Amino acid sequence: MWSAALCVAFVSISPAQESTDPNRLTVIKEYDPTKLIPFYISGYTGEVDRVLRFDLEVAGFKMVEAERAAYKLAGSNTDAVRGMLSDRNNAGLFDKTFSGGTPRQQAHALSDAVVLSLTGKKGIAQTRVAFKMDTGRASEIFVADYDGHSPTAVTADGVIVAAPTWAPGNRSLYYTAYLTMSGVENTTILAHNLGTGGREIVARHSGLNTAPAIANDGRVAMILSKANSPDVWVASSNGKNLHRLTETRDEDESSPCWSPDGRWVAFVTKMGGRRVLAKALSTGGPIMRIATSGVLNPSEPSWSPDGTTIAFTAQMGGFSICVVPAEGGEAKVLADGEDPSWAANSRTLILTKRSGGKRTLSLLDVPTKQVKDVPAFSGSSSQPSWAR
């Protein structure tokens, strides 16, 4: 009985596997991540072909003719997805066949195998994102594959929602919902277990409760105005053990985020009348400015998982996605857009773009600045958060 149960579990949770011969890891010598990798794909059809091209372009590859390609991927998807990766001299790097799952999942797995083989870094093609989508009068939190495929509604409250963010382990989401309870409509920060559907109120204090950010150890940083000013507060994962991090009487803070080591919380505030990025120790202490030279009106900081870089939005007429070293310095403008969120690879960002009245999601490969748009959903979509 026990072994049977194990067998069942094994079958049901292993939808795509690869068989590989030989299983070699070949990282490009002196790989320069700022250069697009000229790449040629042949032999695939339909969805698998589209998925492979999309994934690899997001990862910093450029599709070119066979003669100009530094690397080639040949294969088929008639039965299972198979991929043979070779260099420009046709020396084989790998030959992998994927089984189980959907052809789409197999294609994502093959993309990740190519990325790992050529860059030495784990791919992000099998990850998911959460975001907010307008549904007419209200909005709901959605989760989708990172490329926007199979979007699924997480909430169904029929109220305004905002600022979804993943908790470590990707088993729950925190977000803001404008919930009416006992006849009182108020912003409420919820922790939503995606496995059970259980929801816990993390913050519903008098005034504003929004912008939750979760540290790797589970602590929550958020914006509360319970002390009569929108400030950064830090609490345990369930909202208890609250302490106030910023006590700026006349400036409002927004968009806190954590350093990956959990020491710092970065956020937006004003100094001398100008909007700036700043940080404070998560246990409390003075507010220190994070310089973003060269750009104006920074907001929405996102600290890269490797700790080196902060991505943010600059507002100078339109909105621009920028990066700055985590300790501050010269900011680099990368692309149009706002509200960046890092993938686990500390290389790719998901962001929001505005066009007319509608907002859509895009993916940005930071070193090459290559942007790929996520196909538009029915409703305006924004505030993406990458599971990592």
Added chain:
Amino acid sequence: MKKIHNQTLTFLAAVILLAAVACTGQRSVRLTNIPGTGATVGGPDTTPPVGPGPGTTIPPVGPGTTIPTGPQGPFENANTNTAGLDRFADAVPNRAFFQSQMVTFDFDSATVKANQQKKVDDVAKHLKSKPGDLLLIEGHCDERGTEEYNRSLGERRALALRGELGKLGVSGDRIRTLSFGEDKPADAGQTEVAWAKNRRGEFILLEPKKK
């Protein structure tokens, strides 16, 4: 009894079938998992199925359609000090009452302008004459800011109006604030005229429930 037998047989057949499938899956040479992961596609990055709970599934929503589904379970552990909100629970909102007292703000500013002060005075006068009435102040922004920045700015606007009312002798305990940021524009247009209308604070009178 017979029924139980049938179920047992069906279950056994299923187990055998699944075991066979599992073995077939393992038969091919050098089958390995996706690099760097456990047995699942995507490994640690893959989230569990999204849904309201075991036994219920949310149908996937394809691009181009919007089917919000699956209400969630009851809230666990209402872990907040709602003392500040409780006194507003039974109040009856009257949105029309202070409609002409809607206050507008300059771009990216939460300063109550001198030419808006008369509206605040009117609101204060009424609240002082009706000690049983409460007030909700909604803060709103135009779309020319990032979403969470605007949610804080809208709150700051509402709090600024509450501060002005405080100067006029209205207790802050009678007033609560709610920021919608840019999520509830008064005018959906993308012109300066529309934006000017959207940078606003709205007073909503909360009257005591009639006994």
